[in-house]
Amino acid sequence: MSFWQHILESKQIFLKIVNKFRLNSIKGFLSLFLVGVSLSVAIAACSGNGASNSSTSTDAGGSTATPVAANKQDVRLTLVSFAVTKAAHDAIIPKFVEQWKKEHNQNVSFDQSYGGSGSQTRAVIDGLEADVVHLALGLDVDKIQKAKLIEPGWEKEFPNNAIVSKSVAALVTRPGNPKGLKTWADLAKDNVKLITADPKTSGIARWNFLALWNSVAKTGGGDQKALEFVTKVYKNVPILTKDAREATDIFAKRGQGDALINYENEIILAQQKGEKVDYVIPDVNVSIDNPIAIVDQNVDKHRNREVAEAFVKYLYTPEAQQEFAKVGFRPIEETPQTKELASKYPKVKSLGTVQDYGGWDSIQKKFFEDGAVFDQIQAKK
Structure with a gap:
């Protein structure tokens, strides 16, 4: 039964009761007052049920979820990096996308740009809206910071002084x-x-x-x-x-x-x-040492900081570090996954x-x- 049907029925009941009780008697007045309170509570309850139903949805599996969880928009990240990291990122990004989808039921896609670290740095400063930068040297990240796109202290936000390769x-x-x-x-x-x-x-x-x-x-x-x-x-x-x-x-x-x-x-x-x-x-x-950083101004603009930070953290996992090691980067720390690969590098x-x-x-x-x-x-x- 709809909310408005409840209202109409309640009104009819109320009018009948008004005719039954005489308002000039105290007993009649009190009885009418109590009925009115009861009807108000009933109407409020109906209204509450209606609001509750409108704020939940059921997915294909039969579970309920809020609209935020059920209707999450796809997220896009822009990664800007120096040229020779491309092979590693091409292997790492699909794994991160799969994991994020599994854990958060949200699709993540990437725009990627690769080139010389210096030219990539200039491009970001000049308006390329990178969410994450992975550059050849910390000096380049410092330049982006001085352009007020990255907050000071970026090197302390992630492990190993933000060195990821x-x-x-x-x-x-x-x-x-x-x-x-x-x-x-x-x-x-x-x-x-x-x-x-x-x-x-x-x-x-x-x-x-x-x-x-x-x-x-x-x-x-x-x-x-x-x-x-x-x-x-x-x-x-x-x-x-x-x-x-x-x-x-x-x-x-x-x-x-x-x-x-x-x-x-x-x-x-x-x-x-x-x-x-x-x-x-x-x-x-x-x-x-090649650092990584979140471009604060851009992730705040794009409202994708949570995913950007999760991606950067994923780059430190053994699975991601193994991909860096496969294409010639020395692991930032030795793990069972990277030990065999690292042993091939000259001491x-x-x-x-x-x-x-x-x-x-x-x-x-x-x-x-x-x-x-x-x-x-x-x-x-």
Whole structure:
């Protein structure tokens, strides 16, 4: 019976009772008052039942759910990352989508953008509405923060200082390594030509520079010895390319140079695609740490923070880390799933980190700002 049918019937009952009782008697008045109260309670109860029925729904399985749960809109996330993570994310994202659907009965889809870390950073600052950024170095995330798109303290929001993938620097040689290059020190020899990008414009080139500097610092040399060594190496660089991709093309396709510095994971991925690459992992190396961050302004605008945060957390799971390891990234921590894969990587005896040099702000000021160490090295060439 509908709510309004209850009202009409109640009204008819009330009128009959009015005719039965005389209002000029106290007894009649009290009786009429009590009946009115009873009818009010009954009407309220009917109204409550109607509201309750309108706020629930039943899914195909027969269970009831609120409209929010039953009619959840699909969610879309935009992931912006540096190029060589694509293979890993292509394997990870479907697993996360499946898990979220199972646990929350909600569909999640992804827009993805891959490219050089520096260019991706500029794109986000210029208006590419990324919800999550996975970049080559923390300095790039800091730039997005300074543009007021990411809140300060982003590196403390997730485990391992928000580092979700990592690699080391590799020394790529000509087939058979005819110059016998095994250590960073070999790059300072007079008969060696090194191909690398400009650290003023390339993220990977900053890691390259830091690997060279670190090779002296980690073996007992101070800043002066490190400066002398790195100056010698850059005198052996015939051309500084704009980015790592151009450096690779000059080395691999144009046949220039005796050596190229690159990410270990990028070389492993190239080998998996059938390319033959000779390379050495120097046993004094630098941890190339790739951070992840939520772009606060955009997730708040898109109202998808809950899913964005869940996705980032999923990237730290053993299942996701296994996918990173499959395409050449070193696991951020050893788990049963990644142990076998990690055992295939050459051991590094001494591994430097960004924190050893005071973080990216300090590194940028000391080495790469105008007039800093790198400019001084270039002036001596």
